Amino acid sequence: MEDDEQEEVARVRVWIGRLQAFASSLDDIEGTTATAFANNACEALQGIVMPGITPGRANVAVLLMLEALAAVTRATTTVVMDWADTPDVRDRYTRESAQQLLQDALGGVLSDSQRWSSDGLPPSDQIRQRVAAALASMQQDGEVLGRRNAELEAQDAEAEADRHGAILIHEDPSRSDAPMLEKVCSLTEDEDKRYLDAYERLRRMIDSELLRHISDEGDRFCDQLMAVLIDLRDNHIGLFDEDAWDEHRRKIRSALISFTAALYSHREQTVRAAKKDFGRDSEQVQAVEKLFSDLRKSSFDYGWLEELRGALQHGDINAFGWGFGASMHDEPAANVYMKRQFMLDFTAQSAQKKWLKRTELADRGSDPSVLDMIKAMQPQMGPLQEKLDRILYPNAGEDAATVREFLARYPDGVQGYRALQNGPGFTRRTMFPKLSLLAPRVLAFADSFQGWED
Structure with a gap:
């Protein structure tokens, strides 16, 4: 049992390293506007995280990946909604402020996961709850963007007429x-x-x-x-x-x-x-x-x-x-x-x-x-x-x-x-x-x- 826990800790450390490397590479993500950058960053993280997730399996490494992805998805949704809802361009996110928002979102997840080394891994029931919460958060953000896209499409249809x-x-x-x-x-x-x-x-x-x-x-x-x-x-x-x-x-x-x-x-x-x-x-x-x-x-x-x-x-x-x-x-x-x-x-x-x-x-x-x-x-x-x-x-x-x-x-x-x-x-x-x-x-x-x- 102890061997299994050590193996899990090792996997978490690997993913912490990967996420830290991703956070350090945000400068290299393309996109001159806040929305373009945030969308590109979110897609890039999905490409890193999703291949490592096995459907139906909830462990600490999966929790770390999903919470990181949920945090970046929430930050991306914030940037996109800001673009859609803020009339004055002077008050909107810029590429730099959007990058800082995503950096802070990833930093919060990594800071929390790094405490696991001293405080111990969360118990199984907590892992399952937090995985479900991360999935629900991403689903909610997807629905918010879906509703807003539908509104934007309705605006475009009205303008076409x-x-x-x-x-x-x-x-x-x-x-x-x-x-x-x-x-x-x-x-x-x-x-x-x-x-x-x-x-x-x-x-x-x-x-x-x-x-x-x-x-x-x-x-x-x-x-x-x-x-x-x-x-x-x-x-x-x-x-x-x-x-x-x-x-x-x-x-x-x-x-x-x-x-x-x-x-x-x-x-x-x-x-x-x-x-x-x-x-x-x-x-x-x-x-x-x-x-x-x-x-x-x-x-x-x-x-x-x-x-x-x-x-x-x-x-x-x-x-x-x-x-x-x-x-x-x-x-x-x-x-x-x-x-x-x-x-x-x-x-x-x-x-x-x-x-x-x-x-x-x-x-x-x-x-x-x-x-x-x-x-x-x-x-x-x-x-x-x-x-x-x-x-x-x-x-x-x-x-x-x-x-x-x-x-x-x-x-x-x-x-x-x-x-x-x-x-x-x-x-x-x-x-x-x-x-x-x-x-x-x-x-x-x-x-x-x-x-x-x-």
Whole structure:
């Protein structure tokens, strides 16, 4: 009998050593959040303990294993319930505090078991009672988590049926250190689509992305010329450094090709958008094409800059020249020129392009300055875009009214960003739904725009 007890003491010592080793390895358990860490730690301990438990057998070693597992399970349940029940993230368990909780839970069980060496092993009836209590504790924790999971699933199901809404993103330091997302009201799927479609049409109109692309590429072209001037001014490039000059020329050429391509894209994609929205043979398409045709005919600079795109892309990539000089204040100056003779030769067979002023180009005494052509063309692009917008967005006033209807759903005077919800959320599992953020510039435009003036 004494031999059996010594053998049991030896088994307990082995398991104390294993549990101590597990407690020492908690730093290595993966999981950056408290819940991820606690769940991973509990699963890891189950993998260590469960193979050592023989069903139906209650001894001191089994008691030690089950009480350790029950203590860690209870700590894990505490962490998970804290995550589910504590609204403010500042008050929840962290990875570090969760690890300390599990460390203390294991420490209590190990401290109790280590006294067995001096006080003797607990009697059989006490072992059976404590084993039953440990099993009941784990069952209770499982039921608690099961009920909470059922509640979370019910929240997710309810959120799935309420996928759309008006969202306010704002700050409230008294409630959270992070920006807060709050649902102002729910929307039906049809309401969401109506608001989003109206907003998107206004956004495309006021952003004038194709026109801005022309402006951006024009700025890039000027920046490349400025880079040459800066290198000249600061003596970073020698007059005979052919490699450096070639590099500058390549960059200027690429910028010029991109700028002239932006002009082409503006016309082509605008016409294509009109065809898509109104039909290939519609009055709107004819009106859009006439606006571009009229600009080509009236503007020498616009017509030839757009034609330069074709020459650079299909004729000769070097269909331009460049030159340098000094200003009145002896500052270096640089310019890029459209090769007049090359362009006349390139368009010799372009009789159908009646907007091209070939005679005017031929009568010029020198190659036209591309910079001067850009400057002359730019003032005409804004009025052109406004005329195009009137055709492409005839219902802009109605769209603005629709967006104002959406904005009226928000409380007066509330500061923050507006958004449309387009997915389930605002549950404990899915805290933040998918959103379509609404740009303040578009909302401000909609707030003041009443429609096109006659």
